[in-house]
Amino acid sequence: MPVTDKDILYEDNHLIAVLKRAGDIVQIDETGDEPLDEQVKKYIATKYNKPGGAFLGVVHRLDRPVSGVILFAKTSKSLERMNQIFKNREVKKTYWAVVRRKPAKPFGTLVHWLIKNPQKNVVTPYDKEVPGSQRCELSYRLIGELDGYYLIEVDPLTGRSHQIRVQLSTMGCPIVGDNKYGYPRGSRKGSICLHARRLEFIHPVKKEPVSIFARLPKDGFWEKFEGF
Template sequence: MPVTDRDVLFEDNHLIALSKRAGDIVQVDETGDKPLDEQVKSYLAHKYNKPGTAFLGVVHRLDRPVSGVILFAKTSKALERMNAAFKNREVKKTYWAVVRNKPAKSSSTLVHWLVKDPSKNVVKPYPAEVPGSQRAELSYRLLGELGGYYLIEVDPLTGRSHQIRVQLSTMGCPIVGDNKYGYPRGSRKGSICLHARRLQFLHPVKKEPVNIFAKLPVDGFWERFEQF
């Protein structure tokens, strides 16, 4: 499905943010499916009647089955500065996740050391540092319960591959639909109940606070949690 005006959450001369649909890939992969960055380039070229393709830089990524805020840079200056902001942990990321098992603690901080197996595209957690591992840290709090499902707000302090998915699973709370990390069955829609809810940062050029918020997907399940 091509990008439309309805998908855009924020745009100025330097940045564009969209509400990513679960199932979209951010950059090209082995599937050959058209990635989101190419769709956004086409959208911008058409919107502003630009010949050829518009510049677009990938600032960060979301896993294919995850929905929510995704940010791109429209200028090389913004790309360089936003890359630095993410690297220096100057961007506050907030996610919502739905799980079936109630967390043992209503709020806590999780720290693991993660090792990725690229051949299987899975990440294995360890309680202490091992060769080839990366430190992963997040904080979470329980927002509420609805129909036997629990809504958790997650603030990752690091940006490791599959971090939220594997760390919540490790504490006994696999995300609904995420059979790669312990949920008993996958979603027929190819999605998991993990949503990038909010991005907060200082604008790379204007130096003004930016707060980008994405509503929950309307799929007959997710939107019920908007009440929280």
């Protein structure tokens, strides 16, 4: 499904943020499916009449089954500066996750060390540092309950692959639909109940605060949590 005006969450001369649908890939992979960055390039080229195409830089990524806000750079200068902002952890990322098991504590901080198996695309967590591992940390708080489902707000302090998915699962709260990390069954839609809700940072060129908010997917399930 091509990117349209309704998918754009923020845009100026330097940056563009898009509402990613669960199932979209951000960059090309072995599936050969059209990635989101190519869709956004086409959107920009059409909107601004750029027959030669448009520059677009990938600033960060979201896993394929995850929905929410994703940011791209429209110039090489903004890409370089946003890469540095992310590297310096000067961006606040907020996610919403739905689980079936209530957390033992209503809020807390989780710290693990992760090792990724790239062949299986699976991350293994450890409670202490082991050779080849990367430290990861997140804070969470329980913000609501509905019909036996629990809504958790997550602020990752690091940006490791599959971090939120594996850390919540290790806490005993696998994300709904995420059978890779402990939920008993997967989603027929190829999605999990993890949504990148908000990005906050200082604009790399304008030096002004930016807060980009992503509405919840309209999939018959997520809408129930829109009031929280």
